[in-house]
Amino acid sequence: MMTSKWLRVDMSPPAWLRRIHAWPLALLMLLGLILLAVGVGLRDPWPADEPRFVLNALEMLKTGQFWIPHRAGELYPDKPPIFMWFSAAAIQLTGSVRIGFMLPSLLGALGTLALVVDLSRRLYGRRIAWLAGLTLLASFQFELQARTAQIDMLLNLWVSLGVYGVLRHVLLGPAIQWWYIACIAMGLGVLTKGVGFLPLLLLPAVWILARQGRVEGISLRELLIGIALLIGILVLWVGPMVIYTSFSGNEALVAYRDNILFKQTGDRYASSWHHIKPWYFYLVEVAPWAWLPMTLGLPWLMPAWYRRVRRVDPRVILPLSAALLIILFFSLSPGKRGVYLLPVTPLLVIAAAPVLSGLLCIRRLQGLALLLLGFLAMAFLVAGVLGAFGFPVLEALATRHDIQPWWWWGALGCSGVVLSIGLRHGKGMIALVLWLGLFWLSWSTWGYRLMNEARSPYDFMRHVEQFTGAGQWLAIPDFDEEFVLQAHQPLVHFGYHTPDDVQFLTAFGWLKADPDERWLLVSQEQRDELACADLSQAMDMGTQNSEDWWLLSGRAFVRCYGDTRAAPIFSVPVPITSDFSGSE
Numbered sequence: 001m002m003t004s005k006w007l008r009v010d011m012s013p014p015a016w017l018r019r020i021h022a023w024p025l026a027l028l029m030l031l032g033l034i035l036l037a038v039g040v041g042l043r044d045p046w047p048a049d050e051p052r053f054v055l056n057a058l059e060m061l062k063t064g065q066f067w068i069p070h071r072a073g074e075l076y077p078d079k080p081p082i083f084m085w086f087s088a089a090a091i092q093l094t095g096s097v098r099i100g101f102m103l104p105s106l107l108g109a110l111g112t113l114a115l116v117v118d119l120s121r122r123l124y125g126r127r128i129a130w131l132a133g134l135t136l137l138a139s140f141q142f143e144l145q146a147r148t149a150q151i152d153m154l155l156n157l158w159v160s161l162g163v164y165g166v167l168r169h170v171l172l173g174p175a176i177q178w179w180y181i182a183c184i185a186m187g188l189g190v191l192t193k194g195v196g197f198l199p200l201l202l203l204p205a206v207w208i209l210a211r212q213g214r215v216e217g218i219s220l221r222e223l224l225i226g227i228a229l230l231i232g233i234l235v236l237w238v239g240p241m242v243i244y245t246s247f248s249g250n251e252a253l254v255a256y257r258d259n260i261l262f263k264q265t266g267d268r269y270a271s272s273w274h275h276i277k278p279w280y281f282y283l284v285e286v287a288p289w290a291w292l293p294m295t296l297g298l299p300w301l302m303p304a305w306y307r308r309v310r311r312v313d314p315r316v317i318l319p320l321s322a323a324l325l326i327i328l329f330f331s332l333s334p335g336k337r338g339v340y341l342l343p344v345t346p347l348l349v350i351a352a353a354p355v356l357s358g359l360l361c362i363r364r365l366q367g368l369a370l371l372l373l374g375f376l377a378m379a380f381l382v383a384g385v386l387g388a389f390g391f392p393v394l395e396a397l398a399t400r401h402d403i404q405p406w407w408w409w410g411a412l413g414c415s416g417v418v419l420s421i422g423l424r425h426g427k428g429m430i431a432l433v434l435w436l437g438l439f440w441l442s443w444s445t446w447g448y449r450l451m452n453e454a455r456s457p458y459d460f461m462r463h464v465e466q467f468t469g470a471g472q473w474l475a476i477p478d479f480d481e482e483f484v485l486q487a488h489q490p491l492v493h494f495g496y497h498t499p500d501d502v503q504f505l506t507a508f509g510w511l512k513a514d515p516d517e518r519w520l521l522v523s524q525e526q527r528d529e530l531a532c533a534d535l536s537q538a539m540d541m542g543t544q545n546s547e548d549w550w551l552l553s554g555r556a557f558v559r560c561y562g563d564t565r566a567a568p569i570f571s572v573p574v575p576i577t578s579d580f581s582g583s584e
Contacts, residue, residue, distance in 0.1 A: 020130045028133045036109050045149060045456070046456060053149065054091075054149070054485055071481065077256045080237065082192040083151045086103075087149070108153035108155075111161070116160065119350060127357065128357065138436055139293075155195070162185040167318060294349070300358075301359070308354070319350040323348055461483060474518075475510060477503040494568065506567040508560040509566070512554060515553065516553070519552065520557070521550075523547045533559075534559070535552075
């Protein structure tokens with residue numbers, strides 16, 4: 001127990017903490033389902049990544065080409081297909097883009113929660129399992145990604161299953177079958193997003209502790225069988241893909257093979273070409289908010305971890321060592337995104353599990369949580385009031401993003417103030433967690449309603465169709481996927497990675513081939529590319545997704561030189577969401 005004067009336990013355990021061991025864990029899973037599922041079906045896919053993966057899934061369903069993903073008719077080599085398969089299956093089963101596209105992340109979040117809770121129960125009992133589950137549910141990045149239809153939460157499920165399998169064997173075994181299940185999960189993780197092998201970072205500590213006789217070991221034979229299973233899962237997709245692309249005689253397919261096998265793996269890690277961040281990015285710019293409210297407990301967690309490491313407690317050493325190695329692994333790459341840190345959160349929860357009940361009995365931690373809640377509540381309340389009264393900076397932001405969140409922010413601020421006052425006596429962490437729950441519930445309902453029109457161009461693209469006429473072909477150079485996804489008419493683009501000047505050269509040639517029947521939708525930021533066009537014919541379509549747009553008919557480009565051979569022309573001949581209820 002914590003003995004430092006500043007770090008010591010100085011409160012009696014709350015009554016609910018003494019009774020929680022009697023509560024069924026099924027109730028915790030039901031709470032997780034309610035909290036995480038609220039909002040499913042209430043919004044369209046939002047950029048940056050969601051429209052892209054929905055496009056991948058819908059094209060699989062429309063074309064029957066499931067083995068190699070496409071985006072708006074163009075090969076998509078950035079990611080393997082498993083997440084797209086899950087998305088396609090969910091959309092097909094529900095018959096709705098709005099419902100289906102969010103289900104893989106929901107499944108990943110609930111699966112991760114179940115694994116963390118079950119492992120904590122087996123290691124420490126039901127009380128700690130409840131606390132571990134609640135801590136994971138309260139973690140900010142976990143909640144955010146559960147509501148975001150990106151690959152990372154499904155990846156997190158495979159990584160967590162890999163961690164669970166390794167720890168089931170080495171801490172609660174021998175149960176070598178769980179090591180093999182972990183390796184299969186890692187293979188599925190790699191086919192979801194290349195870093196699915198992260199549970200292997202448990203093995204250095206496993207090897208050291210096994211030599212000391214403190215955990216079950218993994219023999220060389222068992223290690224090789226596990227690695228063979230991992231590779232075997234990869235070969236199930238990679239093998240046919242390599243054979244098909246290599247013997248296709250198609251240069252684009254060969255480039256796809258090389259891109260996904262080499263550029264998107266080793267090259268992307270060692271020589272990233274975007275998201276370049278300093279080495280300390282994760283520790284300084286991501287961890288403080290991503291691990292909230294756990295971050296507040298670090299001054300108490302770190303000494304507790306130190307003592308348990310000195311006592312050689314493998315239940316703490318193993319998840320903590322893996323978390324540190326994952327942070328180091330991603331920090332060594334020049335390309336960094338905050339979401340890469342998501343697999344660390346379940347590991348930290350497992351490592352923190354045995355001291356969570358003690359943390360709740362520290363008065364200073366409760367006060368720190370109350371202080372943070374007070375700051376957040378006042379920030380939202382003040383911003384809501386100032387925005388409602390037309391404070392210039394906030395009003396400009398609202399106009400730019402076409403959203404008026406003042407009542408929502410004010411309500412969040414008021415709820416935070418009420419919780420801060422009502423639970424101010426030694427219950428600051430409870431108040432903060434309850435407010436975070438209210439925040440996510442309101443985000444997934446009130447927030448979705450406010451933000452969807454600004455972040456989804458569904459209505460905007462319907463407005464475009466009203467100007468062009470139904471069935472008219474539309475070109476979008478330098479396109480964003482959300483506009484293709486929500487198009488209500490046949491559409492062309494000129495390659496996602498084609499240089500802008502080449503795209504416009506091709507677009508001009510395409511438009512001039514049938515100027516009365518073809519149209520161009522273009523961001524006004526691309527004005528320099530339109531120097532040859534008659535901009536007096538441009539129709540101002542207003543602002544969408546923080547950009548101002550023009551719509552021009554092909555007749556505006558009669559003076560422009562164009563060459564349809566300069567870049568490939570990819571077509572989406574029918575509205576991609578036409579077979580599904582989508583944005584209703």
